[in-house]
Each structure stands twice: as structure tokens, then as C-alpha cells.
Amino acid sequence: MAKRIQFNQHGGPEVLQWVDFELADPAEHEVQVENKAIGINYIDTYVRSGLYPVTAFPSGLGTEAAGVVKRVGSGVTRFKPGDRVVYCQAALGAYSEMHNVAEERLVILPESISFEQGAASFLKGLTVQYLLRQTYKVKADEIFLFHAAAGGVGLIACQWAKALGAHLIGTVGSAEKAQIAKNAGAWATINYREENIAQRVSELTDGEKVAVVYDSVGKDTWEPSLDSLRRHGLMVSFGNASGPVTGVDLGILNKKGSLFVTRPSLFGYITNRQELDNASNELFSLIASRAIQLKVPEEQKFALSDAVRAHQVLESRATQGSSLLIP
Known part of the structure; x- marks a missing residue:
């Protein structure tokens, strides 16, 4: 027993x-x-x-x-x-x-x-491995956006990005979590409770925005994530912490710059x-x-x-x- x-x-x-x-x-x-x-x-x-x-x-x-x-x-x-x-x-x-x-x-x-x-x-680390190394291969000096940077997956992503020489912009919900993410290797943080995510991404990248966004939050960050992407950018939606994204008009991807969206999972990579x-x-x-x-x-x-x-x-x-x- x-x-x-x-x-x-x-x-x-x-x-x-x-x-x-x-x-x-x-x-x-x-x-x-x-x-x-x-x-x-x-x-x-x-x-x-x-x-x-x-x-x-x-x-x-x-x-x-x-x-x-x-x-x-x-x-x-x-x-x-x-x-x-x-x-x-x-x-x-x-x-x-x-x-x-x-x-x-x-x-x-x-x-x-x-x-x-x-x-x-283990699960969180394997998740970061497929996200940063397979779904989209993040390169040295590349700037990208990663939501929930002070969470379990996020803190590993901050450290992995630093090891790759990449620049992770992480969203967080408090000043305390911002410091935690920065201590782990985040290049910059955005407090989603106080700041406009897409606007700050644009400011941090001199208006260029990012080529990839990793989003485990779901419906609450769907629009800000798309608005943070440059033309032909990739939205990696890998979670639904705020609820699933529903009722999407695919035409929005065209309007925002011929964007790409993928919904990967660990089971698809291992x-x-x-x-x-x-x-x-x-x-x-x-x-x-x-x-x-x-x-x-x-x-x-x-x-x-x-x-x-x-x-x-x-x-x-x-x-x-x-x-x-x-x-």
C-alpha cells in the first residue's frame, strides 16, 4: 500500500x-x-x-x-x-x-x-531546450521576448539564453520578479501590470521588434505578443496560463506583417x-x-x-x- x-x-x-x-x-x-x-x-x-x-x-x-x-x-x-x-x-x-x-x-x-x-x-528544462534550440534556434546576440520570465520555465530560459549569448526580454508581474529574472540572465524585463508590452519591446529594439516571441500565458498576451513581432516573425504559443486563445481570425497574421504562429509541445519534439x-x-x-x-x-x-x-x-x-x- x-x-x-x-x-x-x-x-x-x-x-x-x-x-x-x-x-x-x-x-x-x-x-x-x-x-x-x-x-x-x-x-x-x-x-x-x-x-x-x-x-x-x-x-x-x-x-x-x-x-x-x-x-x-x-x-x-x-x-x-x-x-x-x-x-x-x-x-x-x-x-x-x-x-x-x-x-x-x-x-x-x-x-x-x-x-x-x-x-x-527536467520537464521545464526539456521544454526550454525544444523552444530555444529546435522550434526556433535562438542565436547569439539575438533579442527575443519570453513571457513569464520569473516562472519555472522562464528562469531556466533566462539562464539558457545567457549561455547562448542571446538577449532575453522577459515579462514579469512585479519589481521583485523583475530582479529575479535579471539575476537569472534576462537582458531586460517588462512589468506587464504597469507597462505596454509591445511598446516597450519596440523601444528596447530601436523600433525593430523581435523575430520570435515565446508565450505560455495565452489569451491575455495574444495581441501584445503579435504586436511585438517584426515582419515575418514567429509566435510560439506553448501554454494557456490565462486561458486558451479562441476565436482567432487568421487574417490578423497578414495584417500584422505576414506573421507565423506555432503551437508546439514537448511530445512533438521528444x-x-x-x-x-x-x-x-x-x-x-x-x-x-x-x-x-x-x-x-x-x-x-x-x-x-x-x-x-x-x-x-x-x-x-x-x-x-x-x-x-x-x-
Whole structure:
């Protein structure tokens, strides 16, 4: 018997329940992991709320954690009991003391990276890798716009951009978050509560605007993002923190400069073992070199049983960087 967070209907944080559950033996090509630290991601709130509906109830939640291999199913060749591992893109259920994970979703966690660092960075770091290195290859000295720069993905993006020699303009919601983003490597920040985003982008680029915008906010920043792009610019919409973008007239892309829009996801960029290994190795090398540094504030480490409060805090936009659940 083990403990986990589950929910029986879509809704607010209050639908999350702390329950006992019977963990099955790992199936063929599955690995049973004792979670030591669990990543909290904004996509978890989409699943819980029903924006991304589950197929059946009761349902587990969460797809990312770091821990130790306890058992392996038949056919598993890459991992053995005692291995330190990290995973994301797993079947729902990472908000648990133990979780059975498909072998293809796991990688070995280097000894130099703690469980907390692994769980705080893996999904978010792989997201930044595909955004900056594949969806649009950001170049040295290039200026670009990245929304929510003081969030979990944003702070990694600030550091990755600095490592590339690029200039990240980050949107933030307070002076405190602006300083946090700048400390992480942001070239400039825009307080979206006080400043006109597109106007400031134009000022910061001497009227040229930017070739790419990375937007995880959604409907609230759709228009400002498009208005920040130069002719033939690319809008990368990779999240819906303020709600999904709906009712779009594609003609607006023509009017604003023959713009491009893409809606990528990690699942579209990591589809096999080789792609997972390549992306995770690049991430781990930056962490090992300290180009990317990860420190989760103590007030953003929640007991696994306190997932309701963790989601309430996350959705209040009061967090900075990554948050964790600790079994």
C-alpha cells in the first residue's frame, strides 16, 4: 500500500485527495520508482481543471519526478534497482510515493544533480531546450521576448539564453520578479501590470521588434505578443496560463506583417529514446557547468499530502521558479 494524490472530478484545487492506493507490480518494460521529489507544473492544473480532460476517474496527477528504482518489470535493460532516475511525460500519477513508469520515459540522474534539482528542472528544462534550440534556434546576440520570465520555465530560459549569448526580454508581474529574472540572465524585463508590452519591446529594439516571441500565458498576451513581432516573425504559443486563445481570425497574421504562429509541445519534439537522451544530455551539461542553477525556495517545497495548497499558490502567480512536492 502506498499514498498518492488523486481526483474524482475536474475542478479547482479542492478536488485533489490524499489517498491510499494499491500499486501494481511493474509491467513489461516498466520501472517502479520511489519518488524523492516531484515536479509541479502548470500543465498539472490544466489536467485537474479539465482543460486537458482525463479519460477516466479516479485519476492520478503529475508526470514528473526524480527518485530511486525499486523494481523493474520484464524486458527492462537500461535500469536496475538502486539507480537514481528522473522522468517526465510519464502516465499520470507522479504525485505519489511510488510510481510505475515506462522505461522509455526514464533517464539516469547524474550524481552531481540532486533529486530536487532533477524534479525541478527536467520537464521545464526539456521544454526550454525544444523552444530555444529546435522550434526556433535562438542565436547569439539575438533579442527575443519570453513571457513569464520569473516562472519555472522562464528562469531556466533566462539562464539558457545567457549561455547562448542571446538577449532575453522577459515579462514579469512585479519589481521583485523583475530582479529575479535579471539575476537569472534576462537582458531586460517588462512589468506587464504597469507597462505596454509591445511598446516597450519596440523601444528596447530601436523600433525593430523581435523575430520570435515565446508565450505560455495565452489569451491575455495574444495581441501584445503579435504586436511585438517584426515582419515575418514567429509566435510560439506553448501554454494557456490565462486561458486558451479562441476565436482567432487568421487574417490578423497578414495584417500584422505576414506573421507565423506555432503551437508546439514537448511530445512533438521528444518522440523516441535518442531524442530524449540528446535533449536531457544538453540540459544536464548546462546544469553541471552551473550555466543553469536551480534553487527551489523553501516556501515552494510542499509535502505531497499538501498538493491542494501547492496548486492554490501556483495558480495565484505568487511563485518564482519551480515548486516541488516532497513525499
